Amino acid sequence: MNAVTLQLSIIVGYLLIALAVGLVAYRLTDRTAEDFYLASRTLGTVVLLFTTFATLLSAFTFFAGPNIAYAQGPEWVLVMGLMDGIIFAILWYVVGYKQWLLGRQFGYVTLGEMLGDRFGSPWLRGLVAGVSLLWLFPYVMLQQVGAGTALEALTEGAVPYAAGAGLITAFMILYVVIAGMRGIAWTDTLQGAFMLVMTWVAVLWVLAAVGGPGAATDALASNPDTSDFLSLGGDYYTVPWMLSTAITIGFGVAMFPQVNQRFFAAGSETVLKRSFALWPILCVLLFVPSFMLGAWAAGLEVAVPEGANVLPLVLAEYTPTWFAALVIAGAMAAMMSSSDSMLLSGSSYFTRDLFRPIAAFLGWTLSERGEDLIARTGVVIFATAAFVVSLFQPATLFEIGNAAFSGFAQLALPILLALYWRRITRAGITAGVVASQCFYVSSLFFAVVPGSYAGWSAGLVGMGLGLVVTVVVSLLTSPAAAERRAIYFDRLGAD
Amino acid sequence: MRRTELGGWIAVGIALAALAIPWFLWGSATIVAGLPIWLWWHVGWMGLASLVFWLFTQRAWGIGIETGRRGDDSIGGNGTRTERARDGRPGGDSP
Structure with missing residues (x-):
């Protein structure tokens, strides 16, 4: 069997396993929107940790990240450590635990819903959902473009982009509509654990082939092109750049709908505690090997053509075909599963925060089953629209998608103020966000x-601006009559 | 004092973030056991962060967020599902 057939069989095999898991999850599911979106708030430690992790980091960890380490040196590991290991972990407690308590107490499913209730404003709710979708929609589109292009490259053009991306979209719709949050979380867990093991096997395999980390690092140091990779910092990795990146992405991650919504999905306080403490360790376990592989490849003079990814080429050079195929197929599947989660969260923002208030305004009433049906229809609409738009290769949307993390980061500080500062007003938070x-x-x-x-x-300057505007406008205005300031502060507890 | 304790934990969090990148090793290319020394710092620091986070979950979890259970007033924090009924207004939408 040649490499292409092998990779395709592995991808198809993976999709079939995912579908089987989805069907099992479907059988366990109540037909309610809360179960569809949040698995009825029952996720355990391992599942919550891995589903957040897999959702967040897959494509970047295996393709873009190692590419940067190959081109610029491995300092990204430190940026990732600060961003995900420390900043996001702290937000996991500061934003996540508080959101989890509020969600359990008042039944919130989305961020916009939580804010709209506190500030007594369907407009604010719609604004937060609208802003989130503005960044999320192009980001989902980028994932589809990525997967479609990868499939086209893998089959050497036999599956053209439109067909590849269309098939993937159709599969994602089928899968998300059937499986819901529970199924997605389960496959993420399988996949996260699988990729973690694979990354370590890959790095050990390559190091064994080249004579250990000492030899690989020596090759990096003795190569004139890469001799400055090992010293901390450089033209690319400046202090302001490293800090800006770590801070904006760290805060942005916490506001990404599929991550933020997982704060509502934890099964218990213990689950949140354990995940919080394990987060930095998981970052080291995953990022150090994958980024070092990229950096070492530069010293080993693995040639990477324009537009290609370094990780597949290193593996092709030093490991057997079947193993490389397994890792690449796993990474591609990981890209798809990230999109699954985004699709689910995106559709929940759309149906709950935009569609439902409009329906209520028009006087329509919905049963629980009707609600669930609309949730699943929302997935179909969201994914199909992203696919159709991607066919036109819109440059503007590409740019927005690439800037999504910083875009989401803009929401973080006004929302942190809303959670912790009693003096904030509806006018203040609205002005800060806008x-x-x-x-x-x-x-x-x-x-x-x-x-x-x-x-x-x-991105960082914008965060500062949002903070200042929120504080100043809040101090200048008084709370609107419909605001319920107390609900974020009174009688909040875990048991 | 709960307030001093909160201040202490905030300081710990800031310190963890501030030294996650070893600024004092800026420009250093020293290699230890096949890896740059700053990468070893990263590994050690993340391990330490994990330990500190675990200690936090054991000793101070809920600080700055929970009111009514370990806080100053004596209202129990078990108003979970009765909240909506008592309030007379639904909190979030029905799920």
Whole structure:
């Protein structure tokens, strides 16, 4: 069997396993929206940890991350450590635990719902959902483009982009509609554990072939092109750049719908505690081997053509075909599963925070089953729209998708203030969200607003702006009559 | 004092974030056991962070967030599902 057939069989095999898991999950499912979106708030430690992890990091960890380490050196590991191991872990407690308590107490399913209730404003709810979808939709589209292009490359053009991306979209729809959150979380867990083991096997295999880490690092140091990779910092890795990246992405991750929604899905306080403490360890276990593989490949002079990914080429050079195929297929499947989660969360934002308030306004009433049906229909609409739009290769949307993490980061500080500062008002948070979003979007598209401020990114500056505007406007205004300030503070406890 | 304790944990969190990147090793290319020394720092620091986080979950979990259970007033925190009924207004939408 040649490499292409092998990779395709592994991918198809993976999809079939995922579908089987989805069917099992479907049999266990109550037909309610809360179960569909949140697995009825029952996820355990391992599942919650891995589903968040797999959702978040898969494509970047195996393709883009090692590529950067190959081109610029392995310092990204440190950025990842600060971003995910520390900043996101702390937000896991600060944002996540509080959201979990509130969600359990008041039955919230989305971030917009939680804020809309506190501030007595369906408009704020719609604004938060709208802003989230603005960043999420192009990001989902990028995943489809990525998977479709990868499939086209893998089959050497036998499966053209439109057919590949279309098939993947159809599969994702089928899978998400059947499996819901429970099924997605289960396959993420299988896949996360599988990829973690595979990454370590890969790095040990390559190191055994080249004579150990000492030899690989020596090759890196003695190669004139890469001799500066090992010293901390450089032209690419400057202090403001490393901090801007770690802070914006760390905060952005916590506001990404599929991650944020998982804060509501934990089964118990213990689950949240364990995941919180394990987070930094998991970061080291995954990022150190995958990024070092990318960096070592530069010293070993593995040639990477323009636009290709380094990890498959290293594996092709030093490990047997079947093993490389297994890792690549796993990584591609991981890309798809990230999209699954985004699709589910995106559709929940759309149906609950935008569609439902409009339906209520028009006087329609929905049964629980009707609600569930709309949730599943939302998935179909969201995925199909992203696929159709991707066919037109819209440059603007590509740019928005690539900036999604910083875009989501703009939401973080106004929302943290909402959770912890009693003096915040509806006008304050609305102004903060609108101002920071306008600023950041302008920095992407208009030359008048620069993208960098003495090395600090517009994303970070926008976060600061959102903070200042929220505080100042809150101090200048008084709470609206419909605001329920007390619900975020009174009688909050875990038992 | 609960407030001092909260301040202490905030300081710990800031310290963990501040030294996650070993700034004092900036420019260093020292290799120890086949890897740059700053990478070993990263491994050690993440291990330490994990330990500190675990200690936090054992000793201070809920600090700054929970009110009514371990806080100053004596209202129990078990208003979980009765909250909606007592309040008279639904919190979130029905799930």
